[in-house]
Amino acid sequence: DEGAQFLAEALVNNTVLRLLVLGGNHIETKGAQYLADSLRNKMKLTTLDLRDNKIGDQGALYVADALRDNMVLRVLNLSSNKISTTTANHLYECFQNKNKLGQFDLTGNEECDAVAMNASFQIRNSKSVHKLKLNQNRITNIGAAYIGDMLKENKVLKELHLDSNSITGQGAKHLADALSKTKTLTTLKLRGNEIGPSGTKYLIDAQQNRTVSPC
Template sequence: MQYSNRRLTKETLTTLDLSHNEIGDIGAQHLANILKNHQTLTTLELSHNRIENNGAQYLYDAYKENKTLIKLNLEGNPGSCCSTVSAAIQIRNDKSITKMDLHGKSIDDNAMKFLTDTLINNETIIELNLSQNKIGHIGAKYLSGLLQTNQMIFIMDLLGNHIGDTGTQYLANVLQNNATITELNISNNGISDVGVQYLADMLRNNTTMIALDLSSNAITDIGAQQLFNSLETNKVGL
């Protein structure tokens, strides 16, 4: 890491590739400390190293102070937050992005905090794909907080996560008054009739949702009846 430190202090360096090495959280911390004040580096490649969540946190804190970094690649690192830190930087710098695809990135509840903090004030992304990750009810709570503020996301895909009935409750509560989400996929999330009741209550008030995917859950006849009853008063045809 001493070599990279010397190079990073040069004000002419714009790209640094350290991919496929053995850099861990300590190395990430050294890089983060330099990034806070470095004014020319635009691309930092750190894919396929050994950076865990602590290292991702160091880099995330540094990026909030750094004004020039455009791309940070943390793909192939073991930390669950690495993908969302990279996405956060991409979102900040690329105002043309309308779809964020984070399918199958091993994103868990901790990683969701990074992502939702970044998206709160975003005004371009209308479709968010978080399918096949490890998001639980805490991650769903972060998402519900995001949807209270963000008025741009129309489509959200949470297929194949672990939000369960509690996570469904968080989402249903905010979607009762949300006027932007039109499509929600929460298939294969361990949702039972309890979670369906929250969704049924939401659908009685929601006026924008046109597609709701609940396939491959644990819904019985009771839950199905709850949904059917809610459709009698729902003003938008699912």
């Protein structure tokens, strides 16, 4: 966190910062607070990548609060930061009115179906998020059903990553049903799940006459 503090101090007077990538730097809650304070008035920041740190719930809230008035943020990566479902939901709420936010990554925060449920409710009517990553979040068929319902209504999302969750054939059926009703989604990733032959067939049938390719 001391390194994050030094960097934050150096950024205080920087008015042109657009991209900040600090993945894998062992930044914890305090470090996130230092960075958040320095980013509070950085209205030109378009990409913030804090993947693989340890900022936790409070650190994520510091970041969200600092970027609340940033209307040009395009990419936010908070994957693998020990963020809970409750905080993830708060993040969705904070950023749902951001006109430019297109990529949101919460991979590897080891949540559960609640994170899928929250994402489905908050992203459902988003007019900007075109890429959503929820890999490694222990999402089951229940979460897949919520996501499927969201896909039927969302008109913007193009990429959905659900790798390494706990989705089986029944969950794939929920997603396949949604795919048959939407023409927007072009990429669906389900590596590391257990969809089996039946789930694969559901998805193949759904993609007929479409451009979606299950990966």
